[in-house]
Amino acid sequence: MERELRLMKGNEAVAEAAIRAGADGYFGYPITPQSEILEYLMEARPYQTTGMVVLQAESEIAAINMVYGGAACGKRVMTTSSSPGISLKQEGITYIAGAELPCLIVNVVRGGPGLGTIQPAQSDYFQAVKGGGHGDYHLIVLAPASVQEMADFVGLGFDLAFRYRNPVMILSDGAIGQMMEKVYLSPQKERSKKVPEWATTGKPPTRERNIITSLDLDPKAQEVFNQKLIAKYDEIREKEVRYEEFQCQDAEYLLVAYGTSARVCQKAVQLARVEGLRVGLLRPITLFPFPTARIRELAGQVKGMMSVEMSAGQMVEDVMLAANGKVPVVHFGRMGGIVTTPDEVVENLKLKIMKV
Amino acid sequence: MAEITGIKEIIRPENLVYKRTKVMTDNILSYCPGCGHGTVHRILAEIIDEEGLQSETIGVSPVGCAVLMYNFLDIDCQEAAHGRAPAVATGIKRLLPDKFVFTYQGDGDLAAIGTAETIHACNRGENILMIFINNGIYGMTGGQMAPTTIPGMRSSTSPYGRDVKIMGNPLKMTDIVATLPGTYYVTRQSVHTPANVRRTKKAMRKAVQYQKLNRGACFIEIVSNCPSGWKMTPVESNKWMEENMIPFYPLGDLKTPPEEPASNLKPEAK
CATH class of the missing domain: 3.40.50.920 (Rossmann fold)
Incomplete structure (x- = not known):
């Protein structure tokens, strides 16, 4: 199928690509320089076409926790923000990593520390790559260098997130988010009807109850879980370097x-x-x-x-x-x-x- | 203990008056003796069972004493970060609008760290049930002052009693959410007597019905005891609750749906 060519901002490309990738839900909160993503989705109203949920949350903290809830239902859900907002999301991100939930997080980075500036920066590398929140975990981090990659990495990000049951971050910056370039858009994908076996969707008599948690009070069991995560990250290191x-x-x-x-x-x-x-x-x-x-x-x-x-x-x-x-x-x-x-x-x- | 004479004669199906409801698991409850959590779990499990909702229910547990709720209820469950359950439940309900979604939170979780999430989920009118256990204390962490600790009440971080001049005032979260347009049914109950257990169960059944009808947020506060945190026996704690907590947090409906009779609007006598 022929791909559609458009002139778009990086942020708009993320929003349009999310709809076309068959995302189930987006939860956001305004912050410069990425507010166009939420604005674009609110204008596009994908809930009337693909059925994709779009909701403006009361905070970045709430938005990432809405992502947690949706992801735990096995849905393709995402949030976007910029540096100070991503800091607020870190609690939710470590819980998502600890509960092994797939989701997509986009950081359109601005300079810091603190409120910093609204101009582009790459000063959130440590936060994105080394952890960000507490505990031993990793995100899969994709770094787009063009508006085209902003669009392409949305679908790729969801695929990787579900392949490894791991949160994926697109680490962009204010320049890529704001600049306009031509972008080839993929055709509309249908939203997936597949329900992962671990998802909380209501316990039918045919299976045990599904529990999504990052808690284990038994140190031995917690260490076994940590080792499982390490093995997963090693597999990612082996297969996903780009x-x-x-x-x-x-x-x-x-x-x-x-x-x-x-x-x-x-x-x-x-x-x-x-x-x-x-x-x-x-x-x-x-x-x-x-x-x-x-x-x-x-x-x-x-x-x-x-x-x-x-x-x-x-x-x-x-x-x-x-x-x-x-x-x-x-x-x-x-x-x-x-x-x-x-x-x-x-x-x-x-x-x-x-x-x- | 000496064997009761003729015990085998007594244990027969026709003599059975009480049994484990099927939505509760065999796991031993982690709650202290005399604590209200076990009773509320049981009521919730009975409602889910009686309404045939086991395959439709997704619960969200808090951080606090009820963090392990998913070990005791035989339903799909998600464990939320401290205070974030209403946001997590929003995500679930928005993506699976036909499911029965509830949160179960304590006072520290719902009325301190999660104040914003609570108020905004209620105000948006999310079609969820929020169950709020108010025992005026942080039980799990060892009895510290909670947002709902009443004036003069002792805790490990208000060892001389809550001095509102220094520590601020208790927050009546249920009164606040009752004023919001997004809430449909807001009530305050307790589970310390059989009559109160029945009223709480009735309230929960209503909330289930309202969620089926997509009416908006339902909010049930349950004023409860904390024998360990309050350093009292279960009996003493229930008495203290009746004499001190309930006058401050009067039981009864705070907001009833328009078509509901207003007869039960006034606070009930304890």
């Missing part, structure tokens, strides 16, 4: 960047190449699982790596762990909602790694 390489084949220097920074770095690679510098770019598409193995491999090829992030340096720690001391790894980034320029990237690459 990344994209740009001019890495002959690279002597490697840039590692995701999302908006990866777009800037792609231009930086071109500029560096004009100067005769053999620079390549590795763009992680999944931040958890991280493309550790590939970066480790490239550490045997290049002379140095620079992680470029709109943050004080967060992903750089994972790049360092991957490089494992084989080559120097440095960070370059702008903060406070400032998007770095390709020239700055090349300049800092020379200064920090090439030492020229």
Whole structure:
């Protein structure tokens, strides 16, 4: 079937893709720079067409708990927010991870800490990738670098969430959320009628009752559960790593960047190449699982790596762990909602790694 | 204990006057002796059984003494984070509007940390039943002051009695939600005497009917005791509850549906 071409904001693409992916429910709360998602869905009224529920909650906390309730019924449900709102959702997210529920969470990141700024940033990497809430758990984290990927990762996110019974986060930023690009939209998918065997839908006489909880008062049983989660995350690390390489084949220097920074770095690679510098770019598409193995491999090829992030340096720690001391790894980034320029990237690459 | 003479003669189906309702499991209740939770569980299980709702019911348990409710009721159940049950129930009911959905929460859960979720679920008129056990104390964590601890009442964090000048006033959550347009039926009951048990069961049956008719939020507060937290025997705690809690939280309907007779509107004598 032919895909429909439209010019859309990243946020609008998420909303439209959710309807088309056959989502069952969306629960949101307004916050800049992602409010267009809720606005778009309220205007589209998918409850009249596909039957998708759309509800504006009284807080981000309530929204994520509505997601918990819907997900525990086996439904494809999601919420979206931006950094301060995502902080509020962390309690719900750790309960969802602990109860092994599938759902989709979108973070259109803005600068922080605190109320910070409404401009784009990538300073929620640690929160998204390392945990965010309390306890030992991981989200599957997808990092879109275009409006097209904002749309595509909605369906992919739901699929991964259900495959692993695990919450999935799309870690975007204010630039990708707000900018307009052409986007090919998938045709409308029907909402799934499948009821997972673990879902709470009312206990028929034919099965035992289903209980959705993250509580186990028996330490031994809780540890067994923790080990089960570890095994799941290991399987995800093995099967779900996604990344994209740009001019890495002959690279002597490697840039590692995701999302908006990866777009800037792609231009930086071109500029560096004009100067005769053999620079390549590795763009992680999944931040958890991280493309550790590939970066480790490239550490045997290049002379140095620079992680470029709109943050004080967060992903750089994972790049360092991957490089494992084989080559120097440095960070370059702008903060406070400032998007770095390709020239700055090349300049800092020379200064920090090439030492020229 | 000496064997009762002729016990085998007594235990016969025709002599049976009381048995476990089928919606309760065989698990031993984790509640303290004399606590009202077990009685409320039993009433709820009886209603679900009698109304034929076992395959239609999704319950949401709180954080607090009733956190393990799903071990005792033989129904599909979700365990919510502290205070969030009304939001979780909203998610369930919006996605499965034909199911019977209820929350079961204590005073700390519903009237402190979950105040926003409670008020907004009620105000939106979510078609759910909220069961609110008010014993004026945080039982699970060892008897700390609750939002509903009455003035002068002792707890481990108000050891000299609740001083409202310092600690603020108790919150009458049921009175608040009764004023909201989204609630359809709001009542305050207790389970410390057989007569009160019957009234509570009647209230629950009404709430089930109203949910079937999509009438909006139903809210049943049950003023209860906490022998362990109050440091009293079960009998003493019920007496203390009658003399102190119920005058502050009078029993009876706070909001009845328009077609309901207004006869039971006034607070009942204890």
